[in-house]
Amino acid sequence: MSLQDRDKKHLWHPLRQHQLNPNSLGIVKARGCILTDEQGNEYIDAIASWYTAVYGHCNAFIVDRVYKQMQQLDQVMFSDFTHEPAVRLSEALMQILPDNQNRIFFNDNGSTAVEAGIKMVLQYYFNTGDKRSTFIAFENGFHGDTFGAMSVSGLSVYNGPFEDFLIEVERIPTPDGSNHERILRQLETLNTSHKIAGFIYEPLLQGAAGMTIHDARGLNDILSFCKTHGILTIADEVMTGFGKTGMYFASDHMDTKPDIMCLSKALTAGLLPMAITSCTESVYEAFLSDDIAKGFFHCHTYSANPLACAAAIAGIELLTSKDIQGNIKRIEASHERFKNKVREHPKVKAIRCLGVVFALDMDTKIERYGHLRDKLLKFFMDRGVFLRPLGNTIYIQVPYVISDEQLQKIYQVIEEALEIV
Numbered sequence: 001m002s003l004q005d006r007d008k009k010h011l012w013h014p015l016r017q018h019q020l021n022p023n024s025l026g027i028v029k030a031r032g033c034i035l036t037d038e039q040g041n042e043y044i045d046a047i048a049s050w051y052t053a054v055y056g057h058c059n060a061f062i063v064d065r066v067y068k069q070m071q072q073l074d075q076v077m078f079s080d081f082t083h084e085p086a087v088r089l090s091e092a093l094m095q096i097l098p099d100n101q102n103r104i105f106f107n108d109n110g111s112t113a114v115e116a117g118i119k120m121v122l123q124y125y126f127n128t129g130d131k132r133s134t135f136i137a138f139e140n141g142f143h144g145d146t147f148g149a150m151s152v153s154g155l156s157v158y159n160g161p162f163e164d165f166l167i168e169v170e171r172i173p174t175p176d177g178s179n180h181e182r183i184l185r186q187l188e189t190l191n192t193s194h195k196i197a198g199f200i201y202e203p204l205l206q207g208a209a210g211m212t213i214h215d216a217r218g219l220n221d222i223l224s225f226c227k228t229h230g231i232l233t234i235a236d237e238v239m240t241g242f243g244k245t246g247m248y249f250a251s252d253h254m255d256t257k258p259d260i261m262c263l264s265k266a267l268t269a270g271l272l273p274m275a276i277t278s279c280t281e282s283v284y285e286a287f288l289s290d291d292i293a294k295g296f297f298h299c300h301t302y303s304a305n306p307l308a309c310a311a312a313i314a315g316i317e318l319l320t321s322k323d324i325q326g327n328i329k330r331i332e333a334s335h336e337r338f339k340n341k342v343r344e345h346p347k348v349k350a351i352r353c354l355g356v357v358f359a360l361d362m363d364t365k366i367e368r369y370g371h372l373r374d375k376l377l378k379f380f381m382d383r384g385v386f387l388r389p390l391g392n393t394i395y396i397q398v399p400y401v402i403s404d405e406q407l408q409k410i411y412q413v414i415e416e417a418l419e420i421v
Helices: 003-010 060-070 084-094 110-127 147-152 156-165 180-193 216-228 281-285 306-319 322-342 371-382 404-418
Strands: 027-031 034-037 042-045 103-107 134-138 169-172 196-201 232-236 260-263 275-279 348-354 357-362 393-397
Touching: 042 404, 060 306, 084 103, 084 306, 103 110, 103 281, 110 147, 110 196, 110 232, 110 260, 110 275, 134 147, 134 180, 147 156, 169 180, 180 216, 196 216, 216 232, 306 322, 322 348, 322 357, 322 404, 371 404, 393 404
Parallel strands: 134 169, 134 196, 196 232, 232 260
Antiparallel strands: 027 034, 034 042, 103 275, 260 275, 348 357, 357 393
């Protein structure tokens, strides 16, 4: 039996209505930017496997570091112990995170990084005797699938059955360069009528909303308002972190830095699951007390797994290298050329680039999960490119090691798709 047939006997896949779409393609190998299925067909991974494998799959430099770590220390609980990979990773992160970040808390995926951040904010105010319960979040934001992360997310396609069980959130529009004064007035009203604990946001780029980009100056003004009014800010950099927006972190595009940051996905280069919630020293200090209950009693079994830490350290070395930074600039320039080539196409409704991210909205109505979207996905796969449309948005977020020839093939199949939609 094929992997696909064996899969259907016992497995339950995410983001899937199995009654309508029971098949999953069996992948047996990944190297660089290429995925290989069980029939030997190859596909360019044009979204870095959900923005994780940014240095290419099975990167030899990272694999070798993890292999060496496996022979020294594989796993040890982090509540009672520490270890060299965790300490080294914290030191490496301090070299690239915004200057105000000073503490690292380990989680195991993007949703739990956000969950920890939300709990930090709520307990920060509880510990300081100023109990607050309301969050501010952007419309159409997405922050994960655990309950706190769902609460602050705004896409009901993911959250619909659970909306009666979520924490209180007030939503504001993303700044577009012309509306941030109106948003600030809305914030003034909300701050008067609610006890606002925190503002959580995807900095500059909303991924699940269709790779929509918002205005850096407007976001900076929102962050400044929050800082002035004692509202803690959480930057969800799970998708945007580690070079994707052209800087180490999307927060680097703003002068006002977040109090808390959530990191995952490219953190470990797609090799092993791990996440981090970082924060300022002042947030951390609110949990220091002779009262044990004021500590942050939140934990994951695999917190700071040494193998995942080793992968993350190796990834940061690659990220900060001259070669990878040069590749990021090369991809940015290539996307800009393609944008200029197809922007006037009659089927193109909107088009945008930020760092290695390219997004194109087709002038066609396509459901986020439906027949037309699945047809388009199959069209790309049949031509050897893995692109995963978000409704009518086709987006690219490639590994930094992609070749110019592979980029051109991705662009070519997108142009071909525009002729059939």
